[in-house]
Amino acid sequence: MALAKERLLKVYKDMFMIRRFEEVIQEYAANGTIPGFVHLSIGQEACQAGVVEALQRTDYKFPDHRGHGAIALCGTDPKLVMAEIFAKATGINGGRGGSMHVNDLEYRNMGFNGIQGSTMVTCLGTAFASVYNKTKDVTAVFLGDGTLGEGACHESLNLAATWKLPVLYCLVNNQYAISTNYHDAHPQQELKTWGEGYEIPSCRIDGNDVEAVIETVEVAAEHARNGEGPALIEMMTYRWQGHFAGDPAAYRPEEEVAAWKAKDPVKKTRGDLMQKHGFSEEALTAIEAGIEADIAEMLRFSLESPAPKIEEALTFVYADREVEA
Amino acid sequence: MSRVLTYAKAINEALFQSMERDASVFILGEDVAKMGGDFGITQGISYKWPDRIFDTALSESAILGLSNGAALCGLRPVPEIMFADFLGVCYDQLVNNAAKLRFMFQGKAGAPITVRAVQGAGIRCAYHHSACVESWFMNTPGLVVVSPSSPYEAKGMLNAAIRNDNPVIFLEHKLLYNTKGEVPEEYYEVPLYEAEVEREGSDVTIIGLQITLPMAHAAAKQLEKKGVSCEIIDLRTVAPYDKETLKASVAKTGRLVIAQEGPRCGGWAAELSAMISEDLFEYLRAPIKRVTSLDVPIAFAPALEDFVLPKTEQIVAACEALMEY
Numbered sequence A: 001m002a003l004a005k006e007r008l009l010k011v012y013k014d015m016f017m018i019r020r021f022e023e024v025i026q027e028y029a030a031n032g033t034i035p036g037f038v039h040l041s042i043g044q045e046a047c048q049a050g051v052v053e054a055l056q057r058t059d060y061k062f063p064d065h066r067g068h069g070a071i072a073l074c075g076t077d078p079k080l081v082m083a084e085i086f087a088k089a090t091g092i093n094g095g096r097g098g099s100m101h102v103n104d105l106e107y108r109n110m111g112f113n114g115i116q117g118s119t120m121v122t123c124l125g126t127a128f129a130s131v132y133n134k135t136k137d138v139t140a141v142f143l144g145d146g147t148l149g150e151g152a153c154h155e156s157l158n159l160a161a162t163w164k165l166p167v168l169y170c171l172v173n174n175q176y177a178i179s180t181n182y183h184d185a186h187p188q189q190e191l192k193t194w195g196e197g198y199e200i201p202s203c204r205i206d207g208n209d210v211e212a213v214i215e216t217v218e219v220a221a222e223h224a225r226n227g228e229g230p231a232l233i234e235m236m237t238y239r240w241q242g243h244f245a246g247d248p249a250a251y252r253p254e255e256e257v258a259a260w261k262a263k264d265p266v267k268k269t270r271g272d273l274m275q276k277h278g279f280s281e282e283a284l285t286a287i288e289a290g291i292e293a294d295i296a297e298m299l300r301f302s303l304e305s306p307a308p309k310i311e312e313a314l315t316f317v318y319a320d321r322e323v324e325a
Numbered sequence B: 001m002s003r004v005l006t007y008a009k010a011i012n013e014a015l016f017q018s019m020e021r022d023a024s025v026f027i028l029g030e031d032v033a034k035m036g037g038d039f040g041i042t043q044g045i046s047y048k049w050p051d052r053i054f055d056t057a058l059s060e061s062a063i064l065g066l067s068n069g070a071a072l073c074g075l076r077p078v079p080e081i082m083f084a085d086f087l088g089v090c091y092d093q094l095v096n097n098a099a100k101l102r103f104m105f106q107g108k109a110g111a112p113i114t115v116r117a118v119q120g121a122g123i124r125c126a127y128h129h130s131a132c133v134e135s136w137f138m139n140t141p142g143l144v145v146v147s148p149s150s151p152y153e154a155k156g157m158l159n160a161a162i163r164n165d166n167p168v169i170f171l172e173h174k175l176l177y178n179t180k181g182e183v184p185e186e187y188y189e190v191p192l193y194e195a196e197v198e199r200e201g202s203d204v205t206i207i208g209l210q211i212t213l214p215m216a217h218a219a220a221k222q223l224e225k226k227g228v229s230c231e232i233i234d235l236r237t238v239a240p241y242d243k244e245t246l247k248a249s250v251a252k253t254g255r256l257v258i259a260q261e262g263p264r265c266g267g268w269a270a271e272l273s274a275m276i277s278e279d280l281f282e283y284l285r286a287p288i289k290r291v292t293s294l295d296v297p298i299a300f301a302p303a304l305e306d307f308v309l310p311k312t313e314q315i316v317a318a319c320e321a322l323m324e325y
């Protein structure tokens, strides 16, 4: 079942936005304006945009370290996300977290824990709370092929399956964990079998096909909402950049990178809009120009915003007391 | 023959030489073989000994569990945990296994493992990639915790750690990797459990470690102009630490400043301070002072991170306060 024209256009805009967003981050990380590490999701836009599109605002989302895209689409004003990555006071978390730790409770972006595997068990708690409080909210947790190696992932799959918790395991298989190919880290040909081992409905889909992502996650979310328990969705994709911005990624064959670039999810969706829905080149170019203007505004905002005041470093450590300097 | 090497290269050389002299030494960790480590420390080893260095999945518990088990069989594992913060994931293997195996087996076997991990703040990576973790472990009898401060120490102490029959947590500081110093070409060891007097003086003893040592030296230079003579001690092994060297120095100077990266509460500086005040009370001419990080998590924004870390001026001020006491 194909998506309606308007909806496909909406996710195309999302995908185009996060592509450009990430390219800006990449540029400003390379020129030293953005401190620390950034992990870019260029090439994985369909997974990021598709999962978020298939969820409700009140569903809990646990992005992963490569999650700028999902984070910027959860509902938070993207310029506050960008400002966070730029370490600015105006960032959604006041510059205390940066790229790896952007969160926004208002939109139920539950943030990422820099310790891989950690959110895989925290997500049980939000799912549990939904059941306990008798709400219909589901929890979606992003994880990579590499992270699946953490013991916490087994504990999570086991408990969610046994207790039928509404967790959607959004397994972004971009085939590498830093330099390690997933075939060198796991014995299974398809990582979805990890879910099957726990009798969790699991599937592998083309993670560069945003329509497939949305449809699959929607069905899984519906089941979870109805008390039928977790699902695992393995989305096959590829990160175009190195592990972090600046990593030359010498461990990957060039032909492999080129082959995946040819399967560009943003281009694919653009092509579908033109071929299946009759959009003209001019119409799409105009839409893209609008997004470019939004991105330029986010960048201006991020660059012009002040750094946080140093006293901020002492805040929010305890609930009921101050920390002494 | 000695020549100038970086701290990173000195560690790499120790790994080569320890593997050369003892066939039971092997390495495992994430991205250590093919890529040569996230910080490049294990580079080249897989070319020389492809069967003695192993890339694992993201599985810190398995990395250390396997190490402990193999150590019980007489092997000498040198696992790498990519960032010291991730030691939290495998804390059990260190604190409840490695530390206690010798005790449990009545000395017939133990866990001669050397766990390498990189620690410390200063690269704008926020609260999950910046901790100094000595204090997480020094409350556990059976563990040896070492933190080398120079290329010479790094090579010599790593060799000594690998040959040592205890579980050793070998903590490399990320800001030191590119620092340079004289390193002998041949295999040598710098003994564990021994602190080193780096600068002799008569008025104040400053104990430092890793990045607080250059601060201590800078402080000593400033204080020298004001007629204050500082003795500087590099602690080197944090647990079990060298009481005799510390006591001899403080007995001479009667004043002690301890400069530690990491939160103040429950840090190693607190332990040293307690020991000196118990054993050397009558020698002290002024209270002991600690210069430490503040008791907060490390934030991402550079200004926030810098604000909470110890600084040269604070060491100077602490020494001056003791002189005026």
Ligand SMILES: Cc1ncc(C[n+]2csc(CCOP(=O)(O)OP(=O)(O)O)c2C)c(N)n1
Binding pocket: A065, A066, A114, A115, A116, A117, A143, A144, A145, A146, A147, A148, A174, A175, A176, A177, A178, A243, B030, B058, B060, B082, B086, B089
């Ligand atoms: C417990 C823990 N181990 C290791 C790391 C370092 N690390 C961060 S991301 C990563 C690779 C993750 O691979 P994958 O899950 O496939 O996600 P991808 O980076 O491909 O998006 C590693 C090893 C970490 N942050 N936490």
Ligand SMILES: [Mg+2]
Binding pocket: A144, A145, A146, A172, A173, A174, A175, A176, A177, A178
């Ligand atoms: Mg991956």
